[in-house]
Amino acid sequence: MNLHQHSDQRVFAQHAYLPQGWTQNVRLHWNAAGDLSHIEENAVLLPGEPQAALLLPGMTNLHSHAFQRAMAGMTESAGNSQDSFWTWRDLMYRYALHITPAQIQAIAAQLYAECLRHGYTGVCEFHYLHRDPAGAMYASPAEMAQRVIAAASQTGIGMTMLPVLYSYADFNEKPLRDDQRRFASGVDDILLLVQELETMRSRQLEVGAAPHSLRAASLTQIRDLVQALPAGRPLHMHIAEQIKEVDACIAAHGRRPVELLLDSGLVDQRWCLVHATHMTPQEVRDVAASSAVAGICTTTEGNLGDGFFDLPDYLAAGGRFGIGSDSHASHSPVEELRWLEYGQRLRLQGRNIATSAQQKQVGDFLWQAALQGGAQASGRAVGQLATGYRADFVILDDAHPNLAGLPVQHVLNSWIFAGNDNLVRDVYVGGQQVVSNGRHLAQTEIQQAYADCMRSLRAL
Template identity: 70%
Template sequence: MSSRQTLYAQHALLPEGWATQVRLHWNDSGDLSLIEKNVPAAPHEKQASYVIPGMTNLHSHAFQRAMAGMTEIAGEGPDSFWTWRDLMYRFALAITPEQMQAVAAQLYAECLRYGYTSVCEFHYLHRAPDGHFYQQRAEMAARVIAAAEQCGMGMTMLPVLYSFSDFKDQPLRDDQRRFRTDVDDILNLVGDLESLRSAQVEVGVAPHSLRAANTQQIQELEHALPSGRPIHIHIAEQMREVEASLAATGQRPVELLLNTQKVDARWCLVHATHLTSAEVRGIAARGAVAGICTTTEGNLGDGFFELPEFIEAGGVFGIGSDSHVSQSAVEEVRWLEYGQRLRLQKRNVASVAGRRRVADFLWQECLKGGAQAAGRRVGQLSPNYRADFLVLDDQHPNLADLAPDQVLSSLVFSGNDNLVRDVYVGGRLCVENQRHVHQDQIQNDFRRCMQQLRSL
């Protein structure tokens, strides 16, 4: 037994719940190979008090980390998602491949420190600023994957199909020229990235939205995509989008998607903020993941997901940090519950019979939904799953001497200190004592990059 490939946990969160005196084993490939329970610790063995699975961040636009905090100035008229988007486009038009990698590495290092161990990158910056593809067509996507590899972050790369500016196949605006792709472009990008797939990297696709890709294109893409690959889409984020869909097609966005596509467990419907009861039940019945991004949805004024009704329908859901106004898995989970409390004026909303601890229910459900959205074997401490886990800080007053069934409640709902001490991804120690192992270099690269971008 190699001590470098085991960790002994006094308490570990397994799929069936908390277990005590647990030894985790993983192999050279970074997969868990054995979970021993109720065993004594060996002399000189590396130990931890509380170990939980790392979270999947199921929706990320990495380059937007560069503009976090820069859009919080009120304009002369009403501000909205659509006014925010204008600044986002300015950054999107300017960022270089080298800057893309520096920003993504900073983001992923932060996400790791705050509890994410996998990310689904909804990537639409494919072309050079002049609108042409780079000599290496997948240059920008490969840079993002390189940043994940640099940090140790698990990755699901999702090249984005982006052909139109609005419903009825309206042509793209000039400031959207870096996003422009058709179905063949996306399939070519998927092929170009095939050699980068591994136990750490999956490649799926993402029709940007029903505004930016029409239903025929999405059908063609889904049909040509290799079996089992994840498919993500923005849907019903803003009421303006819902109203435009009704005007153009006579159907709401989710209604249109469900009526025209083979939506199933491969799909992740991101935001789905504005739903009817029929749409809530429809998503749940198809087994698709609802990708909820509470900090971004709050920042942009999107609205609230219909969480209680979705839970009642047996729906699968997970969390994403999207525009990266927060990089904390804990904050995302916390506001998933707090948003519902504010909306409904109730407490302890996210629970079901037999599972009344809200933090435990949310963390475990988001682990499941995130893993499904990623299309990777992550999200649980079980043999043949990735050795992705968090060691919590048992010396912090919020966790010291807690019974295991109190740990997640304290993690999620008590204070803003980061309670994640160490982070392992694929058995690799990426964060130790709350610092990324390459933090200094990553931060220096990011600072240089931001000096350039802030001059825009």
């Protein structure tokens, strides 16, 4: 069923996940701009009206490197020495040197279609592939960013584009390596990209910025970027992902990376601190108090051997978090949330960790919290079914054995923790259907372009 064919732009849901939780008999209305204009509770189904049994807000993928989708599954062979994040990174650099503008669009479109099919309706793109393979700027400096935005438009996913400041190879302003030449950028370069993309901003697309890390950008640069960026724009940064990074920061600055960044006085609710895997108890409390969002990317953190985020203490301190697929070993919010919880169970040898006094259902707690954190990190009006927010929603397959006849209070637990079938049936972004019966509406042509791209890249 294609709801956007109906002129009245509405849907009746037997059960819709509103801010207060599952609510019966809800009618959603949205306007031509794709924003929810009215929510009716205690509604009555009208003859011939489009309807859904289980409808909930789509998730924001708050951390993506789209080009790395092309590498998924290709780095799982052991080398001649102990493999780590750092050996994986070397392979990623070599791969990144060859991707053309047309190829990054094909790769990103494939990724975003997959994300949409699994329930993501928005993505924060941490974009640092700026230059051509020789290291020169393109005639249009925003060429690569615009190609990624074109992929978002092609697939219908909402986006927060984050041009990445990447000036150094390591702490103490170590010069970039030759294999990092496509990432090279200073503060003025990033501000130019933000300016070039300004006219593209809309309810569907926000533009912020991202200092890559304290390894790749100095505190002076970060301060200059934050002060020059238009007010209210999202700011994302990798931090404390690996113990080696923490030790190098201490050697260079006498302080740990989270401590060093927070002491700058720059961090507030605009920020998303990606990974933040290795924090002291005091840093956990301080990040929570800053109102920033922790960007947890469980499948990538597991794939790269990063470690476990300290979720219980962070939640106890009132911390906010969202989820991202990062290097795209997975593109399912269910898998990110499942392994966020399972990682804590393994670490603590307990069960049902991600809950609160108000919400004892683990699946509901995780989905609600990640919706809120992802929305904040994106800087967009998403993450809840409420008037003025985007009409971004997911309809689950209520006929699937895992959901058929299930009491609604168990739906999110079953979806997240029972089996690996994709239970997403239909997806709408800005009121427009992009996934129908589990398939993206442009899936055939997107997959063909991706296959052509990968044949070329794998021949290198």
